[in-house]
Amino acid sequence: MSTRVTMRDVAQAVGVSPMTVSRALRDDPTVSEPTREKIRQTAQSMGYVYDTTARAFRTQKSGFVAVTLPSVNNANFAETFRALSNGLEAAGLQLLLGSSNYRVEKEEQLVRQLLARNPEALILTGGHHSQATRDLVRSAGMPIVEMWDLPDDPLGHVVGFSNANAMALIVDHLVQTGRRKLAFVGASKGADMRGAVRREAVIEAAQRHGLPPVKLMDAGPAPVSMRHGRAAIDHLGRDVGQFDALVCVSDPVAFGCLSAVQRMGLRVPDDLAITGFGHFEIAKVANPCITTVNVQAEHIGHEVVALLGAVFDNAADTPQRIDVGCTFVRGETS
Amino acid sequence: MSTRVTMRDVAQAVGVSPMTVSRALRDDPTVSEPTREKIRQTAQSMGYVYDTTARAFRTQKSGFVAVTLPSVNNANFAETFRALSNGLEAAGLQLLLGSSNYRVEKEEQLVRQLLARNPEALILTGGHHSQATRDLVRSAGMPIVEMWDLPDDPLGHVVGFSNANAMALIVDHLVQTGRRKLAFVGASKGADMRGAVRREAVIEAAQRHGLPPVKLMDAGPAPVSMRHGRAAIDHLGRDVGQFDALVCVSDPVAFGCLSAVQRMGLRVPDDLAITGFGHFEIAKVANPCITTVNVQAEHIGHEVVALLGAVFDNAADTPQRIDVGCTFVRGETS
């Protein structure tokens, strides 16, 4: 087992100090060009490999930005992740991804793992965290961004939108088009905080409009997707006829409901309206296409990148709060 | 700006040596239980966060396993990633994710970035790589796993299935059910290697069965998804009537085609069969549900975890080749 080639070895071979090798390999112009060239060549020929870990350790700069997602298997979060990844790459930063699988108790452990890698910033999806997580993050002393939400009591910077307002847009639209008997299809209570906020927003908006109580349909623990929406409606059976609108926590759930309802022979939107959330691809391609809210997943990523850029340049010393908003998108299911 | 809490700080607070703290936090039984407990509590209350970088530096083990994916925004790859992440967490390993966005020329750069972090293993999705990438990976000297494919000339271990065989299952089925005029809907040539393999497999299987030449429909550069399938059919217009089966590169593309075809008023499968690939959720929930091939994304992840476990235990010194197979799943679109 051959031992690793270090800067010292290269330095010895060339006849300079390790310090000069370090500088030369970083293209420091204070090293003379001939020396630099000789060092580069020698390093190459000796099979020298730069040790990022040692550098990260010495400089206390990891080159990482940590990000948590409730789930990787969500097209919107994946889109935000992609935008973050591409944007931060330009700044020489690598994303370190942690997924909590929607389990609140896991977030603390996850954040701890990520912080242990000494990231230069921490991006959290959502604005609801355990007290332990909040303490951990606050004392970590690096820039924090919460995204996909507009928390009342943010930990640092915020880039998101109001889930409550977004959901109210949906209910307002349904009321305007004459719907009154609403059912909400989403995850079990407590599992998914953004889902819970949306649920409460529907209940509140319905009250505001003087509608009868909203029926809450439990599609199972988060993450809920197409099959859960479908199963929820199948379980309900013909009773679905009691409602004139199904308000779903997301587009995939809405599509599952749509599929189940169509199988029953009901007409959408004539017999029943269905709405989604998130402007997923399925909303556009479904037949009929689904009424939803566009939350601009990619744009959130871009905004976070821009914000972090400013933070690293010391151009943003006070916590920023960026509301990216969201837009109602009427489809053919309402 | 407060400076970081280290083991030394904790040690001082408790009145022991840093060494004892180090042992205690790793649950070393040689530290007495009362001491351990006190150290744990003090560490917690002081907001101590373990420094994995320092540990990685000292032990020369990064605790990372690097993995490349063509795209994060793909439910199957996301599922494999999740299985990998969960499985490796038990071994104290963290995943370092890199996404090539289906661009071959980006893979080399990506692999270089990942290797600089000194991962303990490298997992590549797919079996097609540039020569530069192959050289890079070979000389890195760590365990390599190629997954989602069965390459002829593997770089190390392999966990995958034959895309060609899988696609042949589809064509065989279509022929058996009387279809002869096939069109293939997939990404542009050259962009996505797995897609290209599937395309060639369809052409070859059609020849084998004596069918007329397969029409190749270009749905755009990879990644192709629902909207691309839909656009391809919309672009084709009524000419779609020339075919009696649309063989799609993936389930999302198949759903896009299904949606477009239904809008035209054609009946599926009576007028036209449609097949997908990958056993995505949409295949099951679509109406009618889509004929596809189940490739067991999660199982691939489990197998890779098991394989790496054996490799780390020195139980697998020769390159392993695990064919996880795949199963034909008949839906209602054929």
Next chain:
DNA sequence: TTGAAAGCGTTACCAC
């Protein structure tokens, strides 16, 4: 059961 010393490979800082 606990502690002291040394060192992992790099770079900041200061000297020359």
Next chain:
DNA sequence: GTGGTAACGCTTTCAA
């Protein structure tokens, strides 16, 4: 333009 010294936070090793 180049080099010497020290240190980043942890764990291996040996000693008590």
